Amino acid sequence: MKLPALKYKSQVFSFVTVLLSFSIFKWLPGKLFVSSFEAKVFNSGFYPLSLNPISSATPWDQFLTPWFLWATGLVVMPEDIVSILDFINVLSGMFIVCFVSFRYHWTFGFGLAILIASSPLYLIFKTWIGFSDPITFLLICIYIITLISEISSKWKWVILTFILFLGFSNHCFQFIVLTWFVSFVLFLDDRSRWKIISASLVLSGFLYIFLLVYLFFYTELSWNQTRVSVFSNMIGKEFIRMNVSEPILGTLGLFHGLWPLILYLMYKRPISISTFISCYIISMLTYDTNRVFAILSTPVLILYSIEFWKVSKFWERYLWISLAILSPVVTTLYPLFYKWDGRIIYLQ
Template sequence: MFRLKSVSFISILVGFVSLGIFLWLPKNLFSSKVEALVFNFGFYHLSFDPWTISTPVDQFLTPFFLWASCLVNQPEDVVSILQWVTILTGVFLVMDLSERVHWSFALGVSLLLSSSPLYLIFQTWIAFSDPITFFLVSLYLIVLLSNIRTNLKLIILSFILFLALTNHFFQVLVIIILLNFSYVIYFKDQIKYLVKVFLTALVLYSLFLLILLNTTTIVWNHTRISVFSQMWGTEFIRMNTSEPFLGTIGLFHGLWPIVIYLMIRKPILLLVFGFCYFITMLTYDTSRVFSILSTPILIFFSIEHWKVSSKIERRFWIFLTVLSPILCRMYPLFYKWDGKIIYLQ
């Protein structure tokens, strides 16, 4: 009993420390000039009425969440709400890892996330649906690794995945396929179980989409498919041959040492990240898409690596997370979009 209370106290303490890290480090590490920022004003207008013809059918949850919160009065409110979703997702994930794995590992993850290209994107691509996507994917990962009873876990995972699909369908589809594939590498007997979760969520999403399109003014939008169709031929070559050196560095920035270390320990990770990059090649938002696809995978492999590591290996992993923000300070940071390098400063 005493041990459980001690762990809970440590988890709360780690949560407060990580809150300070998430509030301070990304904001200072990824401060940007106005020209480097990308603003999405669409969700501000949809936060007053998410049931319109302008609502993107594949990104319904974010405007609905903003509308249901009743907290939006000006565009700055949308920015603030989604920033807090980002921060609290990190804190919640770190607190869970403190309980599940170890407090030092959890603090390492807080540094890893705060120095990651994903949090760079959160600081520069303002008022997009990515924070809620990351929250739901993190929740999916937490439940997936939990000891909840099998049938209850199936229901919870299916519901979380259903919500995630309503928030950013195409993006989440790829993330979950990658995450499930990574999970099966370690837990091969869970394939059928994950297929059940996946199919249940897809059925729920299909029913939801059917109801939405038949009872509201929301319509099916072909924008995502048309973007993919434009990305072949000369456009595909232009996008993916420009800035190869900086584009590669920007995939992980300060996380490269820990990524290389994990790939040496688990070479299959190279294949997983390779698939992430292949999907990224079909989009204009190179850094944004790759970061949201790859970050949950990096966290999962870090967890599994920690479980089988020696003390020295664990300390080395923590050292690499501490090294990440230091490396980010050593050169001008940037992201890649439309084949171009956009410097933060």
């Protein structure tokens, strides 16, 4: 009788942790990442797109978020977009915390909630307003949960295909790279996953291409080479200018208060070093250095934390939790910033 009672007690604590995570994701980033108006980046085009999501002004590789904002019918003024995306940020964090709390342990869920809420990803969410990143993070969290859950493979590939299709529709190039990193980490953890990963990627890719063809032919959506031109501009002197400036602060800003835990995780999981370096190399090819790195590296950090928890000893797990709880404290020890266009932008 002791085991059922212990399991029930753990489930109660897990439920309480999930409820508590709502307050953590709602309150902690707002306290840590308060920013001046000058430090915020607004995408003014998202408001008109939320009123008419499929038009000639719609980016062909980012049409899901405008459509979602339009479909909800909740956007009356530009400020509404911030509120909706902020709620999605909270929801994303709660999803992954709920999964790890019930699947592994509630203490792990609590530590992960504080870790994610203190991460540069949520710094970006508080400063880059009106972009499609919150839905990207929500979808990649659902992708991770689905792939490592105990759902039967009969339905798992269908769900994964749908999630990937939405991800490509939300931010095509970003989600392709993000999916590659996440799938790579998950494949190395369990190589039997290659079939379901490959099948869902191929099928979702075909669905996305068919949707694009339909939109190009039957709507005002049109092809443009903006993404290609931005990438081509980064070759040569522009790339050097962007990435040789502010090397110390630029490196510090990759993880901010998460560095103590990141270094410990790198020590315990050395392969994570190469993955994080790969995420950084991709971010070096963009003007939005810290923003892109945060989006790519946070899901990878979540996965390596899960892998670490599964194989670590009791004291190692609680050292990880202690370092996670320490993250917001470290974050407050110096003025916060992010790197954009080779420059350091301070929040205050």
